[in-house]
Structures are given as structure tokens and as C-alpha cells.
Amino acid sequence: MTSAGNNDAQGSATGPSSPARYHPAPCLPALTRRIVLGAAITSLTSLTPFTAHADLNLVPGMTPAEASAAAGTQLVYETLLNKSSTTTLTPDEQSLFEETRQLVQTSNEQQGSGPTQFSLGLTEEGLRKALQWVAAEELTTPGTMATKTTSGQLTSVAARLTALKLGATGFHMSMQDNGFPDTALAMNRHDPRGGGGASADSVSGIDFSKLGGFVNGSLGFGTKDPTTREDAFDYGNSNLTFGADYRVTDKAVFGAALGYTEYEADFNSTKSVTDGSVKSSAFTGSVYGLYDMAPFSLDGILSLGGNSFDIVRHIKYPSNNPGVPPTNEVAYGSTDSFQYAFSFGGGYEGHRKALTYSGLAHLNYLHADISGYTETNAHAFNLQLQDQSVTSVTTSFGGQASYAFSKSFGVLVPEGSLLWYHEFSNDSRNVQARYVADPLASNYLSAPTDNPTRDYFSLGVGMSAVFQGGIMAFLHYETLIGLNSITSHLFTGGVRLEF
DSSP: OOHHHHHHHHHTOOSBSSSSOOOOOTTSOHHHHHHHHHHHHHHSOTTOOBOOSSOGGGOTTOOHHHHHHHHHHHHHHHHHHHHHTTSOOOHHHHHHHHHHHHHHHHHHHHHTOSOOTTOOOOOHHHHHHHHHHHSOGGGGHHHHHHHHHHHHHHHHHHHHHHHHHTTOOSEEEOOOOTTOOGGGGOOGGGBTTTBSOOBTTEETTEEOOSEEEEEEEEEEEEEEOOOSSSOOEEEEEEEEEEEEEEEOSSSEEEEEEEEEEEEEEEEOTTTSSOOEEEEEEEEEEEEEEEEEETTEEEEEEEEEEEEEEEEEEEEEEOOOOTTSOOEEEEEEEEEEEEEEEEEEEEEEEEEETTEEEEEEEEEEEEEEEEOOEEOBSOGGGOEEEOOEEEEEEEEEEEEEEEEOEEETTEEEEEEEEEEEEEEOOOOOOEEEEEETTOSSTTOOEEEEOOOOOSEEEEEEEEEEEEETTSOEEEEEEEEEESOTTEEEEEEEEEEEOOO
């Protein structure tokens, strides 16, 4: 048994954790105390560990994430203290024991009960912040990323379906953002070379191939404010999607697309206690179809993809005790996920001279499975994460409209869209993690996620310009309205070239 284990076992935890606590009389000789303590150990079951006089669970004012970290830390400390009374701890176990002991004895000092030799000397607020660093709430972010990357791919392909409904053909190149209707990429009805009423395969006598292709690019960024369950972070993402489709009949189109997405979230230490980042890259393949029964249409998308994640988690908190050094560790983790999604719906499209308007309704389903993984580099603070699953089921209803103004140089098309989303699933979930060095595998730190925003809106406005010769450029802005703690600003711009 190490000396640290001996000192703590003799002076800090000498009884069961349930209400009745065992306190050896200080006047007894050391040998007698050990005999009495051994008898007490023998009378307890293996499920009743030693405990410190104070309890981390009693720290006031904790958030759910901090409370989970406190409960897990208390259990790990008691487990290791029990083990140290009968055997020598491994180096990793000893390191974990010492780190958890610091937090427990800090609580001892604040509550005026139990040994305080290894207390960090922090205030209650300081101890809560230390527990926030220990908590695993940053590790909920990959679940959000997995669904976002698949959702972005659905949006990119949906933009192509919108263009096809408006009669787009041939090969298109564009830059667009999530949710941006591809109306301006398909202005056959307003083509400056011939005007409206053109079919999908011909504009003013110009024949187009039934085989079409497109390249879509997207850029997005935003922020998430801190909540009692999740940390604040800034995020950015980009997507590039290539696709091709074939018009089987005048009414039916089928196609396939491949997309690549990068996503990065940087935790904002000026708004939350924690620091670190999560980066992901994903490939997503999709097949899609459209059946046009003008003015009505039906469409569907099926997507499959995989993400790879790199996670950096910081654990750092101070010490006001000269005999106890501050903590400053960095944990690294890598994992992957598999996700699938589908979207099915339809719409109605109408025209009044240069005005084009449409109503849309869709059902969207997303599911992601994220593999568990083990952190490295953080010594005692390395965590082992369990598998995660995320499911989202939403409906979207709304409309979009555009108006074509003929000019001497071509056509200007202002446009706008408004969609209402309702989330039926994606409820709060618990991400389970345990210390790698914990000998009892059932001591988990549970990181609860936020409940979803059930209803929110997507608002977009933009301007497109179609020039003579088939060249098109556009600028677009979109924002999400009503999402709890999240802001999103999407600026897009691009060009279309006809080949």
C-alpha cells in the first residue's frame, strides 16, 4: 500500500457511506484503531465503501453536468479508497485516487468535516468550476455534428430537386448554403433568350440532354450559448456535393450525389468554463428521385454516410494549496460514426407572370451511431466513452417565391423562403463515460444533453442575376429563428456556367 493510500485511509474515510458513519476514538492507540477498522470493514458488504466525512454531492448550486461529475468522482474516490485498504494501487489508479481526493477534500474543507490536507483551497464557485472541467459534456458534440452533416447533404440534394422542378437541365456550377432554394439555377422559364413556358428539355428551341450534373458548395457558421447541460462553442462548416441525374420521362427524374463535409466546433472559454474542440470530416452518398405532376410534385432522398471525429478536451483548474499542484491536462480522442437519413415530401408550384411561388411539405428522418472510444494523454483524467445513438424526426412546411425582372443585361431575380420545422424526437440523452483507471467499471460520469427546440423557422432572402449566354450569379443570406441558445448566419454566393 502506498503511503498516500495509508494516510487517507487512516485519517479521512473511516466508515460506511450510508447515514451511520464510523469514527474511531482518537484516544485509542494506532494498532487498536486498525483492529477496530478492520472489524468494521469485515462487517460491511462489498457494495458499501468508505467515504469522506463530507460528500461532493452536497456541493450547492451545481448544474446537471457538475452534479454528474461530482457523483462520479465521489464513487471513484470511495472505490479506490476501499481498494487501497487491502492492496497496493497501480500507478494509474494511484494517480486517479490522488486527483479525486483533492476534489473530495476541497468539499471537506468547505463543509467543515473530514481531512483537508489535500484540499485545493477553492471557494464553492471554484469547486463547481473544477467539476465542470472534469465533466464530460463536451463529448456530446459529435452527436450533433453527425446529424448536421447528414442534414446538410439532404439540403444540398433538395436544392437540386427544386431546380429540377423548375426545369433545370444541363450541367450547373454553384455556391449555395444550407437550405438555399436552387431557384436561380433553373431560370428556364425566365431565360433571357426566350422567356417562359419552356419545357424541361428545351428552352426557346435549344435542346438539352436528359443527363444533368451539378456541383454545390456551402459555407456556414454560428454560435451556441452555454446552458446548464452543454458548453458554449463557435462552429463553422463547409460542404461540397457532386451529383448527376437522368430524366427517364418528362415526369420522372432519378439521380445520385456524393458530398464531403467538414465541421469544426471550438468551445468558447470566455462563456463557459471548459476549453477544447471537436473536428469532423464526412462523406455522404445519396440517391434521389422526382415525379413531377405539374403543378404538384413528389420527391424523395435517401442518404448514407460516415464521419470521423477528432476531439480535444482540456482539464485545468487552480490550486490555492501550496502543497497541491494545479491541474492542467489535455485529453485526445478519435472515433467515427455511421449515419443514414431520408426525406420524403411534395409541393405545389404556381406562376403569375414573372412571379413563381411554391408550397412545400416534407418528413425528414436522421439516425447516427457513434462508436465508443478511449481518450489518451490526460493520465488520470482519460475517459472511456460508450457508444452513442442520435435520432431526429422532423417535419417542414413552408414556401418560397421569386420574381424575375428583365433588364438589358439579363434578368434579376429577388427571392425568399420561409420554412417551419417541428422536431418530434432527438430528446435529451445521457453520454456515458468512465475513468480508464477506475477498477470498478460501473462508476460512470453521465453527461446529459439539452432538450431539443421543438419548433423553429428558417428564413432566407437572396438575389440572383441571369446574364446573356447562360451565366448566372447570386448572393443569399439565411438565418434560423427560434432555436434555443443557437444563432446561425449563412451567407452564400456563386455562379452558374452552362456547358
